[in-house]
Amino acid sequence: MDKIYVVYWTGTGNTLEMANAIGEGVKKAGKEAEVVNVSDITVDQVKGATKLALGCPSMGVEVLEEGEMEPWVAEFESAAAGKTLALFGSYGWGDGEWMRDWVDRMNGAGASVLNGEGLICQEAPDDAAKAECVALGEQLAYA
């Protein structure tokens, strides 16, 4: 499967902005990207993908969004082994705990998380944060 999916959940659009910039980076590297809301794609559809970007903001108290993203990620755990993942998301007032937990979880499921950490950004990404997202998309495409 050549297409690289950038699967995200967003409440107010910040993580979507990150997702779009990551998709832009994938395309810049010459690969096809599909930026897709988690509610519009099943885990089955990404089972054949060797690399994937997943994004979700910090919600609840330092957890993934619980209505859509958390159940999707829980199901994805059994399909994650051997995949290369770019994890990303926006946060507000925390210290990134939700992302560290998510990275540990995905590594525990046998995936390889690029750079050993997720790309996080406080609230809306500024130009510098968007540039980091573009670079992450390129890195994922070349990985």
Ligand SMILES: Cc1cc2nc3c(=O)[nH]c(=O)nc-3n(C[C@H](O)[C@H](O)[C@H](O)COP(=O)(O)O)c2cc1C
């Ligand atoms: C219900 C709710 C819970 C949140 N919990 C946290 C949290 O635990 N830690 C944190 O740093 N930010 C928290 N935030 C802030 C969001 O992560 C932040 O506003 C983020 O930019 C939202 O991204 P989005 O625009 O993609 O939805 C919370 C926001 C909401 C609405």
